[in-house]
Amino acid sequence: MISSIKKWWPRSWRQFWTTLDGRTYHVLLHMRSWIGWLAVGMMVATFALVFWWVPLESIQGYPQKIFYIHVPSAWLMYSAVGVVFVASVMYLWQRTQLWDIFARCAAEIGFLFCSLTLVTGMLWGSPIWGKPWVWDARLTSTFVLWLIYLGYLLFRMLARRDIEVGRIAAVIGIVGAIDVPIIHLSVQWWRTLHPLPVVMIANDPGGGLPTSMLVTLLVALVSFSLVFVYLLTQRVWQERTIENLGLLEAILDRKAEHAT
């Protein structure tokens, strides 16, 4: 334990910053299986709370239960924007491959949770609003965020092979992340200035949420966050392994060449 801490402990600030990616990666890698099992346990606890403990909402009934999946997904899709932003800035600054991998994997998982937010929102909206989609401020800004994630991932897929993809993707990540709060604000203004005659239900959390629901929501938030961290480390590890295998292959090829 002590020796491993010593190995990771930086000798100077300069070293702290230049090796931050490696240390974050190693810590996460070592804790990966723990995080995974913890996530499974918390997930089971969350579903137990949702289905057996928390009381039924008096007006909406069962459809309201999707709230405990919907809200954590939304929280993670925004958190992923933050991870992409930080990893992109760090990549442009340090130029170590691992930050690029972090940004890419966080964007993929963010896209996943953004899709999950949209789908659960539509499933929830169908019985409550009578239709899956209304042009409400939150729905619109979530949809725009989904499109931004899609654009970012599409760029990574379609980029020419002769350029440094990570560098430009990092710039897109930074510009996109700065734009997200501005989009949020503008869409909110747009909707409040032109209200639609929609049957809106107060699905706002906070406010008058009873304690039992709040507790369940918090447990759900923690377990979803653990799933997020687990998926992220797993994906980063995967990408790293692919990269290492590629290197190994190149070395073996060269050796084979020398042998003949």
Add this chain to the structure above:
Amino acid sequence: MTGLRSAAAILAKDVRLEARRVENLATMAIFAVLVVVVFVFAGDPTPEDLSRLGPGALWVSLLFAGAIGFQRWFAQEERNGALQGLLLTPVDRGALFIGKWVGATLFLLAIEVVLVPVASMLYDLQLGAVWPKLTLVMVIVTIGYAALGTFFAAIAAHTTAGQLLLPVLLFPLSVPILLSGAGASQQLMTGDGTAYWDWVGLAAAFDVIFGTVCTMTFEYVITE
């Protein structure tokens, strides 16, 4: 100061190129007008619908014209290795961006000079008293849109599907500027102008933020 001078030189080059092939800009203006016309066919609008839809149609047509234009104005640097030539000069990449950005803004504004009068006639928009305010919001929105457009045209040039990818990247990120433009002009047309300055302020903030961010990060986009 040398940075500004090189930006001005790049701008002068772009303006000269467009002036010698003025039919390009004219064709784009016609395209923009056509989008506005096609918009009418989307429904069977009554006169009230027309004046309500008008500002929105105007902004959508500008969005499309921009998506085509940014691609063209950037792609002309790719021909004959002009971009490599530019990159070999000891010019700051930020200055390079500012030159291209101002150029794109001017060309879009030139299209608007044709588009707005025609659209206001077709949609029966009453521009009599509001045109100074409308001009202000158009200029501010065009500046911001041109900043993002030029920036992402340079990014999309690095892909195998350049022309396809540009709108996919550009439109979602341009939502705030499009909403500001549509919101402000809606406020002007429907009389109640209380929120006009809020929208103009948002668009101006967008210009400042993305003008700065794009100028600062352009070197990462363009380096070969």
